[in-house]
Amino acid sequence: MADASQEPVTAGFVVIGDEILSGRTKDKNIGFLAEYLTALGVDLVEVRIVPDVRERIVEAVNALRAQYTYVFTSGGIGPTHDDITADSIAAAFGVSIDVDPRARAILEEHYGSPELLTPARLRMARIPAGADLIENAVSKAPGFRLENVHVMAGVPSIMQAMVDAIAPTLKTGAKMLSRTLDADLPESRLAEQLGRIQDANPQTLIGSYPRSTDGRFTTQIVVRSRSEHDLNTAADAVVTAIRDAQART
Amino acid sequence: MADASQEPVTAGFVVIGDEILSGRTKDKNIGFLAEYLTALGVDLVEVRIVPDVRERIVEAVNALRAQYTYVFTSGGIGPTHDDITADSIAAAFGVSIDVDPRARAILEEHYGSPELLTPARLRMARIPAGADLIENAVSKAPGFRLENVHVMAGVPSIMQAMVDAIAPTLKTGAKMLSRTLDADLPESRLAEQLGRIQDANPQTLIGSYPRSTDGRFTTQIVVRSRSEHDLNTAADAVVTAIRDAQART
Incomplete structure (x- = not known):
């Protein structure tokens, strides 16, 4: 580069x-x-x-x-x-x-x-x-x-x-880092918590991607940031949110 | 419709x-x-x-x-x-x-x-x-x-x-008809003839699509028109051009 x-x-x-x-x-x-x-x-x-x-x-x-x-x-x-x-x-x-x-x-x-x-x-x-x-x-x-x-x-x-x-x-910028987290839940079960985590972590981009496999809805959450520290903070919060939502099932 | x-x-x-x-x-x-x-x-x-x-x-x-x-x-x-x-x-x-x-x-x-x-x-x-x-x-x-x-x-x-x-x-238009013709030749071997056929058949769209399979270059030609008659005239000319180019191989 x-x-x-x-x-x-x-x-x-x-x-x-x-x-x-x-x-x-x-x-x-x-x-x-x-x-x-x-x-x-x-x-x-x-x-x-x-x-x-x-x-x-x-x-x-x-x-x-x-x-x-x-x-x-x-x-x-x-x-x-x-x-x-x-x-x-x-x-x-x-x-x-x-x-x-x-x-x-x-x-x-x-x-x-x-x-x-x-x-x-x-x-x-x-x-x-x-x-x-x-x-x-x-x-x-x-x-x-x-x-x-x-x-x-x-x-x-x-x-x-x-x-x-x-x-x-090509000149290149600071690389966008990402972590992908899988949730065995439809995304509507996580949506409110993800919105709150996004608001609390403005230096990250949190994407929520619903999937349909054999009629079963699951969700992949991708957290992206140019800062490893910010990435980890937000991703850890998402992991907790997934665990909590699954515990309520 | x-x-x-x-x-x-x-x-x-x-x-x-x-x-x-x-x-x-x-x-x-x-x-x-x-x-x-x-x-x-x-x-x-x-x-x-x-x-x-x-x-x-x-x-x-x-x-x-x-x-x-x-x-x-x-x-x-x-x-x-x-x-x-x-x-x-x-x-x-x-x-x-x-x-x-x-x-x-x-x-x-x-x-x-x-x-x-x-x-x-x-x-x-x-x-x-x-x-x-x-x-x-x-x-x-x-x-x-x-x-x-x-x-x-x-x-x-x-x-x-x-x-x-x-x-x-949806309202729909006259359907675009198409004919696909395969040529076992790189497209540069057909390019001049295809250009002439396109000029002679302005009511058609003639696309030439090179392909590479296992390092061998072949070409697909797609003739499109909303008129069946125009389509056939141009496609027949392409078939003749492919045959002539292959004969020169």
Whole structure:
């Protein structure tokens, strides 16, 4: 990590693709990136899924890059006509876009001969002016970073390799610590006590997550804080509340 | 379906919950709703995932309800302190919110006696003024609809039951038809032909989705159109393009 300050470092994620919105493809990148950023100490604050439409991509990227430390995008950087992410990012930043010599060299080496670098494949070397490349260890065609926006592939194996390439360049905040507590009770049996514990521990975030398994309702309580001391104080209070509620059963 | 016009009917979806953004819970509702709406003939155009923060919920719901025929939300309608969706929706619409007698009656019947309807559980009967209830066949605490916004639970089994309850009330557009064609080729081998077919068939949407299985790259092409004739014309052209590209292998 380049830095580990106490300032929260935030992120937004734009998932680009008609196939996610039609339900044909089930997204796997959101859960992966969310977990990865949490582990790094970067708070993912917002995700937007938008279609393969330039104006929608521009709108989402511009909204998020103004608000968060980092923006990530996935999807739409392949060789086909519906891969419009690179051009959309250039439009979002108001910069030009053309075949990038560094990206072209990577693809030439990958395909082995200039003849195999067809016009369609060469589309994958179109990179907005001023961007750095992001290595693609899986299939070579690179992603890119322009200012705080990281543009990645949508295929999960490639996207994950790109996140690994990006991670060392990110500054990270104080890591959010968490403790998960299981209660064999429906959440309404704990709700009042949890509300009181949250009020008494404002430096923590207490989440209550009802679950239904085979028609039986149980609850997971997750206490989060950047301070271990605050985390323990609140989590201990939750443990007591669960014990008390179970004793009343 | 209340109606089946030729006008596209659109939707936005707001997923509410810190647990999705931290990666602790992997969302299952987006893929479900996307597929369900596609089957109904409703186009899901945008999804936003936002944290359990009132201002963020209000902002997302107001942005989407102004743009799309319908908005759906999931999450944050349980009995605990972090369940702030109902209050946030009331704030988004600028209406009051209080315990709703219809929702209270459902919960009273469910819990069997007024004493079991604790203040925490009664929170689940807080419904914004002017809203209709959405039946919860699984655990009774209802969702609600206010104008074009449908507020549902986040637990997938409950959310799915609520979608079933909502579906008959939705107007639907001409259904988007689709054909999926598999090509045992990387997409760069098809990209130029697909671009030409897309240009020649503007009434269709042609998506190209690269896949990586055991390091081997293949492509799925999905042709979509509201017209069966246009769909067949474009899909037949794609089949020919795949055959030609494979013959050149």
